[in-house]
Amino acid sequence: MARRDFGVAFGIPEPWTSELQGWRERLGDPNAAGIPPHITLLPPTSLPADTLHDVEEHLRVVAAGERPFELHLQGSGTFRPVSPVVFVPLAQGTTDCARVQTKVHTGPLAGELSFPYHPHVTVAHDLPEPTLDDAFVALSDYEARFTVWGFTLFEQDPHGIWRPQRDFPFGRGGLPGPAEAPGMI
Secondary structure (H helix, E strand, O other): OOEEEEEEEEEOOOOHHHHHHHHHHHOOOOOOOOOOOEEEEEEEEEEEHHHHHHHHHHHHHHHHOOOOEEEEEEOOEEOOOOOOEEEEEEEEOHHHHHHHHHHHOOHHHOOOOOOOOOOEEEEEEOOOHHHHHHHHHHOOOOEEEEEEOEEEEEEEOOOOOEEEEEEEEOOOOOOOOHHHOOOOO
Protein backbone atom coordinates (compact mmCIF):
# COMPACT_ATOMS: atom_id res chain seq x y z
CA MET A 1 0.00 0.00 0.00
CA ALA A 2 1.26 3.48 -0.89
CA ARG A 3 2.41 5.61 2.03
CA ARG A 4 2.87 9.36 2.30
CA ASP A 5 4.83 11.43 4.82
CA PHE A 6 2.81 13.97 6.78
CA GLY A 7 3.35 16.41 9.63
CA VAL A 8 1.16 18.88 11.50
CA ALA A 9 2.44 22.21 12.79
CA PHE A 10 1.64 25.72 13.90
CA GLY A 11 3.04 28.09 11.30
CA ILE A 12 4.93 31.25 12.20
CA PRO A 13 3.44 34.43 10.67
CA GLU A 14 5.35 37.21 8.95
CA PRO A 15 7.60 39.00 9.59
CA TRP A 16 8.95 36.35 11.98
CA THR A 17 8.85 33.43 9.54
CA SER A 18 11.19 35.32 7.17
CA GLU A 19 13.46 36.31 10.08
CA LEU A 20 13.73 32.75 11.38
CA GLN A 21 14.13 31.31 7.87
CA GLY A 22 16.89 33.85 7.27
CA TRP A 23 18.71 32.74 10.41
CA ARG A 24 18.54 29.12 9.36
CA GLU A 25 19.86 29.95 5.89
CA ARG A 26 22.70 32.16 7.20
CA LEU A 27 23.78 29.44 9.61
CA GLY A 28 24.05 27.01 6.69
CA ASP A 29 21.36 24.60 7.87
CA PRO A 30 20.82 22.16 4.97
CA ASN A 31 17.14 21.85 5.94
CA ALA A 32 16.48 25.60 5.65
CA ALA A 33 14.95 25.48 2.16
CA GLY A 34 12.73 22.50 2.81
CA ILE A 35 11.32 23.15 6.26
CA PRO A 36 9.47 26.40 6.96
CA PRO A 37 9.68 27.81 10.52
CA HIS A 38 7.07 26.07 12.65
CA ILE A 39 6.12 24.54 15.98
CA THR A 40 5.57 20.80 15.53
CA LEU A 41 2.36 19.10 16.61
CA LEU A 42 2.90 15.83 14.68
CA PRO A 43 6.48 15.02 13.69
CA PRO A 44 7.12 13.47 10.26
CA THR A 45 4.83 10.45 10.11
CA SER A 46 4.40 7.90 7.32
CA LEU A 47 0.73 7.06 6.78
CA PRO A 48 -1.14 4.89 4.31
CA ALA A 49 -2.39 7.15 1.49
CA ASP A 50 -5.96 5.92 1.91
CA THR A 51 -6.15 7.29 5.49
CA LEU A 52 -5.87 10.95 4.47
CA HIS A 53 -9.63 11.58 4.63
CA ASP A 54 -9.82 10.18 8.19
CA VAL A 55 -6.76 12.21 9.24
CA GLU A 56 -8.21 15.43 7.82
CA GLU A 57 -11.56 14.82 9.53
CA HIS A 58 -9.77 14.16 12.83
CA LEU A 59 -7.77 17.41 12.48
CA ARG A 60 -10.91 19.36 11.58
CA VAL A 61 -12.62 18.16 14.78
CA VAL A 62 -9.56 19.00 16.91
CA ALA A 63 -9.32 22.52 15.44
CA ALA A 64 -13.05 23.17 15.71
CA GLY A 65 -12.83 22.65 19.48
CA GLU A 66 -10.00 25.16 19.97
CA ARG A 67 -9.72 28.96 20.11
CA PRO A 68 -6.84 31.26 19.06
CA PHE A 69 -4.19 31.89 21.71
CA GLU A 70 -1.21 34.17 22.21
CA LEU A 71 2.28 32.85 21.70
CA HIS A 72 5.53 34.50 22.80
CA LEU A 73 8.87 33.26 21.47
CA GLN A 74 11.87 34.43 23.49
CA GLY A 75 15.58 33.71 23.66
CA SER A 76 17.42 30.58 22.59
CA GLY A 77 17.66 27.00 23.80
CA THR A 78 19.32 23.75 22.82
CA PHE A 79 18.73 20.01 23.04
CA ARG A 80 22.47 19.30 23.14
CA PRO A 81 24.02 16.89 24.02
CA VAL A 82 20.98 14.67 23.27
CA SER A 83 20.35 16.22 19.85
CA PRO A 84 22.36 18.82 17.86
CA VAL A 85 19.59 21.45 17.78
CA VAL A 86 19.38 25.13 18.69
CA PHE A 87 15.90 26.59 18.92
CA VAL A 88 13.79 29.54 20.03
CA PRO A 89 11.72 28.49 23.07
CA LEU A 90 8.26 29.62 24.09
CA ALA A 91 7.85 32.10 26.94
CA GLN A 92 4.04 31.98 26.60
CA GLY A 93 1.72 29.47 24.93
CA THR A 94 3.43 26.23 25.99
CA THR A 95 0.35 24.87 27.78
CA ASP A 96 -1.88 25.73 24.80
CA CYS A 97 0.53 24.03 22.36
CA ALA A 98 0.72 20.92 24.55
CA ARG A 99 -3.08 20.74 24.82
CA VAL A 100 -3.52 20.87 21.04
CA GLN A 101 -0.64 18.45 20.47
CA THR A 102 -2.23 15.92 22.85
CA LYS A 103 -5.51 16.11 20.92
CA VAL A 104 -3.77 15.80 17.54
CA HIS A 105 -2.05 12.60 18.79
CA THR A 106 -5.31 10.69 19.18
CA GLY A 107 -7.49 8.72 16.78
CA PRO A 108 -5.79 8.01 13.44
CA LEU A 109 -2.65 9.90 14.58
CA ALA A 110 -2.16 8.10 17.90
CA GLY A 111 1.36 6.79 18.36
CA GLU A 112 4.53 6.84 20.38
CA LEU A 113 6.80 9.88 20.36
CA SER A 114 10.58 9.53 20.29
CA PHE A 115 10.95 12.40 22.79
CA PRO A 116 8.63 14.18 25.26
CA TYR A 117 6.76 17.07 23.61
CA HIS A 118 8.64 20.37 23.89
CA PRO A 119 7.20 23.13 21.67
CA HIS A 120 9.94 25.24 20.02
CA VAL A 121 11.09 26.70 16.70
CA THR A 122 14.27 25.07 15.35
CA VAL A 123 16.86 27.47 13.91
CA ALA A 124 19.87 25.15 13.58
CA HIS A 125 20.06 21.37 13.28
CA ASP A 126 22.89 18.92 12.56
CA LEU A 127 25.50 21.67 12.20
CA PRO A 128 29.06 21.80 13.59
CA GLU A 129 29.31 22.60 17.31
CA PRO A 130 30.85 26.08 16.77
CA THR A 131 27.94 27.00 14.47
CA LEU A 132 25.42 25.76 17.04
CA ASP A 133 27.24 27.82 19.69
CA ASP A 134 27.05 30.90 17.44
CA ALA A 135 23.34 30.36 16.83
CA PHE A 136 22.65 29.98 20.55
CA VAL A 137 24.41 33.28 21.35
CA ALA A 138 23.05 35.22 18.35
CA LEU A 139 19.43 34.34 19.15
CA SER A 140 19.65 34.79 22.92
CA ASP A 141 17.65 38.03 22.74
CA TYR A 142 15.23 36.97 19.99
CA GLU A 143 11.59 37.83 20.62
CA ALA A 144 8.30 37.50 18.76
CA ARG A 145 4.66 37.69 19.82
CA PHE A 146 1.69 36.63 17.73
CA THR A 147 -1.70 34.92 17.81
CA VAL A 148 -1.94 31.25 16.86
CA TRP A 149 -5.03 30.96 14.62
CA GLY A 150 -4.91 27.19 13.92
CA PHE A 151 -2.56 24.63 12.42
CA THR A 152 -1.56 23.20 9.04
CA LEU A 153 -1.22 19.68 7.62
CA PHE A 154 2.04 19.35 5.66
CA GLU A 155 3.18 16.66 3.24
CA GLN A 156 6.78 15.97 2.28
CA ASP A 157 7.25 15.96 -1.49
CA PRO A 158 9.67 13.63 -3.35
CA HIS A 159 12.42 16.29 -3.06
CA GLY A 160 12.18 16.47 0.74
CA ILE A 161 10.30 19.80 0.79
CA TRP A 162 7.47 20.10 3.32
CA ARG A 163 4.45 21.60 1.56
CA PRO A 164 1.28 22.90 3.24
CA GLN A 165 -1.76 20.83 2.24
CA ARG A 166 -4.62 22.19 4.31
CA ASP A 167 -5.20 24.68 7.10
CA PHE A 168 -7.33 23.91 10.14
CA PRO A 169 -8.39 27.22 11.74
CA PHE A 170 -9.52 27.09 15.34
CA GLY A 171 -13.25 27.14 16.02
CA ARG A 172 -14.26 27.17 12.34
CA GLY A 173 -14.26 23.52 11.32
CA GLY A 174 -11.53 23.60 8.68
CA LEU A 175 -12.44 26.71 6.70
CA PRO A 176 -9.60 28.55 4.91
CA GLY A 177 -7.15 30.29 7.25
CA PRO A 178 -4.22 32.67 6.97
CA ALA A 179 -1.77 30.08 5.60
CA GLU A 180 -3.91 29.61 2.49
CA ALA A 181 -3.35 33.18 1.36
CA PRO A 182 -1.09 33.35 -1.73
CA GLY A 183 2.60 33.27 -0.79
CA MET A 184 2.00 32.38 2.85
CA ILE A 185 3.00 29.27 4.74
